[in-house]
Amino acid sequence: MLLLDAIFIGLLEASPLILAAMGFTLIYYLNGFMNIAYAESVTFGAYFAILFNVVLGMHFYTAILPSMLMSGVLSVAVYYAIFRPALNRGVGPTEMIILSVGVSFMLRYGLILVVGPENLFLNEPNISYLRLGWMGATNLQLIALGLVVLTAGILYWMIYNTGLGEQMRGLANNHDLAMASGINPHRTSIAIWFIAGCAGGLSGVFSGVFAQVTPYMGWNIILITMLVTIVAGIGSVRGAAVAAVVAGILTAFITLVTKPLYAEVVLLMAFIGVLTFRGARTA
Amino acid sequence: MDYLIFSLSLMLIYIGLAQLLHVQFGMTGIPNFGVVGFWGLGLYGTGVLYVTYAVPLLPAIVLASVLSGVVAYVLAYLVLQRSGQAILAATLALAAVISTLVVTEKQLTGGVKGLGMISFPFPELGSRNVVYFIFLVIVVAVLIWGSAKLRDSRLGRQLIAIRDNEELAASLGKDTAGVKRMTFVVTCALMAALGGMTAPLHQFLVPYHLAPSLTFAVWIALVLGGKSHSLGALIGVFATFGLFDILIETYAPVPTEQAILLPNFKLFCYGLLLVLIIMFRPSGMLGEDGPRVRARPRPTPTPGAAVREG
Numbered sequence: 194m195l196l197l198d199a200i201f202i203g204l205l206e207a208s209p210l211i212l213a214a215m216g217f218t219l220i221y222y223l224n225g226f227m228n229i230a231y232a233e234s235v236t237f238g239a240y241f242a243i244l245f246n247v248v249l250g251m252h253f254y255t256a257i258l259p260s261m262l263m264s265g266v267l268s269v270a271v272y273y274a275i276f277r278p279a280l281n282r283g284v285g286p287t288e289m290i291i292l293s294v295g296v297s298f299m300l301r302y303g304l305i306l307v308v309g310p311e312n313l314f315l316n317e318p319n320i321s322y323l324r325l326g327w328m329g330a331t332n333l334q335l336i337a338l339g340l341v342v343l344t345a346g347i348l349y350w351m352i353y354n355t356g357l358g359e360q361m362r363g364l365a366n367n368h369d370l371a372m373a374s375g376i377n378p379h380r381t382s383i384a385i386w387f388i389a390g391c392a393g394g395l396s397g398v399f400s401g402v403f404a405q406v407t408p409y410m411g412w413n414i415i416l417i418t419m420l421v422t423i424v425a426g427i428g429s430v431r432g433a434a435v436a437a438v439v440a441g442i443l444t445a446f447i448t449l450v451t452k453p454l455y456a457e458v459v460l461l462m463a464f465i466g467v468l469t470f471r472g473a474r475t476a
Numbered sequence: 477m478d479y480l481i482f483s484l485s486l487m488l489i490y491i492g493l494a495q496l497l498h499v500q501f502g503m504t505g506i507p508n509f510g511v512v513g514f515w516g517l518g519l520y521g522t523g524v525l526y527v528t529y530a531v532p533l534l535p536a537i538v539l540a541s542v543l544s545g546v547v548a549y550v551l552a553y554l555v556l557q558r559s560g561q562a563i564l565a566a567t568l569a570l571a572a573v574i575s576t577l578v579v580t581e582k583q584l585t586g587g588v589k590g591l592g593m594i595s596f597p598f599p600e601l602g603s604r605n606v607v608y609f610i611f612l613v614i615v616v617a618v619l620i621w622g623s624a625k626l627r628d629s630r631l632g633r634q635l636i637a638i639r640d641n642e643e644l645a646a647s648l649g650k651d652t653a654g655v656k657r658m659t660f661v662v663t664c665a666l667m668a669a670l671g672g673m674t675a676p677l678h679q680f681l682v683p684y685h686l687a688p689s690l691t692f693a694v695w696i697a698l699v700l701g702g703k704s705h706s707l708g709a710l711i712g713v714f715a716t717f718g719l720f721d722i723l724i725e726t727y728a729p730v731p732t733e734q735a736i737l738l739p740n741f742k743l744f745c746y747g748l749l750l751v752l753i754i755m756f757r758p759s760g761m762l763g764e765d766g767p768r769v770r771a772r773p774r775p776t777p778t779p780g781a782a783v784r785e786g
Contacts, residue, residue, distance in 0.1 A: 227561055279755055287507050287560050291699055292754040294692060298747025305740045416572055419565045454580045461569040468562045469554040 199446035205334045207441020208341040209235075209396040209403075211434055213414055214421045215348050216392030218433040221422055222365045223385050224280060226289035230271060230296035231393055231418070232411030233304075238264040238394025239401030239410060240304065243313050253318045253402065257340075261394040268390020269383055271296060277382070297412070305408050313406040315398075337399045344395060345434055348388070352430050361385055420464040481605050483722045485677050488612040490717050492670045493690075494698045494709030495619045496663045502703035503627060504659050505639030506556070507564040511694050513571030514664040516578070516686040517544040518671025523591045523681045524584050533597045537672030544668030545661050552657040568688075575686035585681075592680035608676065615673065619666070624706040627765075635659060689743070693717065696746045700753050702760030711762060716746060 213235055220228045241263040245256035275296055276289075284292060320331045352358035360381045363371035372378060393411075400410055421440055425432030440460060447456035493511055500506045508514075521540025525531040531539065547570075555566040578585045585591055596604040626632045637645040638652050646652045678685060693716065701712025720742040724730075730738060753760060 227564075275751060275755070282755065284754060284758060287505075287564070288754055288758060290507070290561070290564060291695060292751060294695070295747045295750030295754065298692070298743050299751060300747075302740045302744035302747065306737060306744060310740065416565075416568055420569060423562055423565050454576055458573050458576050458580070461573050465551070465554060465566045465569055468558060468566050 195449060196446070199449055200442050201330075202449075203442030203445035204438065205330060205338055206445055207437055208338050209400040210414060210417060210421070210441055211341055211345055211437040212392045212396035212399075213418045214425075214433040214437040215345060215430055216389035216396070217415075217418045218422050218425065218430050219348075219352075219361075219385050219389045219392075222430070223361055223382065224276070224289075225365070226286045226293070227419055227422070228276070229290060229293040229415060229419075230300060231293075231389070232415040233271075233297055233300040234264050234268050234390045234393030235397035235400065235411035235414065236301065236304070236408060237267055237411075238397030239315075239406040240308065240313075240397075241394065242315055242398045242401055243406055246315050247313070253316060254336075257395070257398055260398050261391045264394025264397065265387040265390035268386045268393070271300070272382065272386040301408055301412065308408075310408060315402045315406065317402055333402065337403075340395070341399070344392065348392065349430065349434070351388070357381065357384055417460070420461070420468075424464060424467045478605060480722075480726070481609050482677060483726070485605070485609050485612050486674070487713060487717050487722065488609070488616045489670050489674050489677070490694060490697065491710055491713045492612075492616045492619050493667055493694045494701070494713055495616070495623055496667050496670075497694055497698050498703060498706070498709050499623050499626065499635075500660065500663050502698070502705075502708065503623075503632065503639060504635040504656060505560070506656065506660055507560050508567050508660075508664075509564045509691055509695070510567030510569075510571035511667060512686055512688055512690040513567070513574040514544050514548060514667040515671035515674070515690065516571070516574055517547060518668025519674050519678075519685065520578055520585055520591070520671075520681060521668065522672035522675045523594055526594050526675070527591055528584060533594070533672075533676065537669055537675075540672050541665045541669040544671075545665035548661045548664035549657070552660045556657055556660060557653055568691075571686075571688060571691065575683060575688075578683045578686055585683075588683055590680050590682040594675045594679050594681070596676045612673065615670075620706060620710065627706060631655070693746070696750050699760055700749055702762035702764065704764040705760065705762040706765060708760050708762050712760070715761070716749070720745065 213231070216234065217228065217231050220231060238260055241260035242253075242256050245251045245259050246253055251259075275292070279289065279292055317333065320333050322329055322331055323335065352361065360371070360376045363374070363376055364378055364381055368378070396414075397411060400414070404410075417440060418437075421436040422433055425436040443463070444456045444460055447459050451459075493515060497508060497511060500508045518537070518540045521543050522533070522536045525536035525539055526533060551566065551570055555563055558566075579587055581587075582589075596608050598604060598607065601607055627636075634645065634650055634652075634655055637648075637650070638656055642652050675681065697712035697716045698709050699712070700715055701710065702708030724742070725738060757763075
């Protein structure tokens with residue numbers, strides 16, 4: 194029973210993480226660096242939801258789509274303004290990470306300067322508590338889970354079954370060969386950064402509605418997202434989804450048997466342990 | 477005046493940390509994103525030994541540094557031979573683990589309520605904060621001098637070889653893994669020693685001190701100043717912490733309503749500076765110094781170069 198509870202709670206809690214990990218992995222796979230500024234796709238997704246839902250007064254469910262799209266547009270804009278020129282200049286992978294930390298700071302603290310550091314709340318739709326056998330969940334959680342599974346499924350299908358996915362995999366594996374075979378790297382990159390931004394935005398909307406919207410919300414999940422991505426193997430979107438689910442279930446399980454704060458400690462230590470075996474060797 | 481000395485002392489700690497990071501990243505190429513973790517282990521290790529177990533300050537700092545060195549050794553053993561991105565994530569994770577443990581282990585660290593008081597050494601002296609400041613100046617000067625010496629030594633050249641091409645260095649028969657691990661352990665222990673030295677400055681320790689922003693402040697300073705230059709850390713910390721935290725926050729006439737936004741504005745500027753420097757001058761303001769950038773030895777080498785080469 195404990196295990197089933199952990200799986201169920203873990204899935205509900207991990208749903209934003211699954212999307213974030215998949216989006217993060219897409220960029221990591223395509224451009225070969227860990228984009229810390231992806232945290233801001235998540236944060237801005239939630240703040241766009243605040244804009245549409247609270248400021249403009251749209252219904253929560255109708256606000257999801259524009260928030261997601263805006264987050265995707267922001268992601269493409271950042272790519273065009275900063276990351277593409279940097280990649281063209283031949284900045285190395287570690288320097289790209291430092292650069293993305295800088296971008297993340299700029300976006301996050303720029304956001305705080307504009308909207309203020311206060312925590313905000315989304316106007317949630319009517320929440321009702323449903324019982325499913327011995328387990329309980331709110332309708333919102335179930336809808337979120339459904340949407341996440343749907344989005345994750347679409348992403349998965351797109352990467353492994355469509356032309357865009359094939360182009361992306363081609364570019365990631367051998368950039369020159371892909372270009373020689375007529376793949377337009379700009380178009381593919383824009384599409385991937387847009388999709389990754391949308392996934393991050395959706396993730397942010399759900400983390401925001403489950404708790405609250407803060408300027409640090411993306412930052413708080415980026416560490417777990419990074420570890421999930423590395424452990425899953427470079428650029429395996431399949432692996433990222435599985436690792437995110439496992440991480441969610443593991444956290445829920447440890448939280449049920451010990452104090453919640455220890456769950457994070459154990460999870461991070463477990464990740465460091467796994468890195469020992471899964472991280473690519475240097476020499 | 478006391479506050480200015482506190483700020484300047486803290487700035488020296490930052491310079492020291494950035495200098496050690498210069499050895500780790502600028503010379504050896506280890507991307508340590510857990511600076512605050514090792515520093516914090518030293519800070520809280522010293523605090524716990526001093527407050528809870530009444531160990532005098534100096535032995536407490538030494539013990540905490542040794543503890544941090546052991547932690548660094550275990551981490552190095554686990555991930556140091558993995559890719560840079562794995563090291564980066566693992567060190568970041570370790571720092572998160574340490575800051576969480578400081579909150580959970582209340583009986584040792586006081587949890588969120590805090591831990592105190594830790595006073596300056598030598599109670600018989602007057603104006604101890606000034607004496608301590610001078611002590612920190614000496615520590616930082618030794619660190620800078622030491623890392624410049626290291627760069628010109630055989631070991632330093634080996635570290636630079638590891639950074640540039642580890643396989644090549646290993647193929648020349650160098651024990652690259654061992655050298656890297658030893659460098660990492662020693663520099664992390666020194667970071668912890670600096671953490672221990674921070675304890676009397678803060679006097680009262682709270683988990684907030686272990687926020688990851690310290691890691692990024694040190695990184696930004698180093699990258700800005702020049703990660704592979706012996707004076708990069710110094711210049712970088714002057715240009716970030718010195719300019720924003722000391723000059724602007726203390727002396728700029730900012731109205732009170734805007735004053736609360738000032739730290740956010742500072743971090744926004746740090747981000748902007750970091751982006752500009754990586755885009756337009758990736759080697760930092762000072763660029764790179766040391767033997768590596770010198771031209772190939774000419775047939776008739778200059779006397780100065782001959783001495784340095786030997």
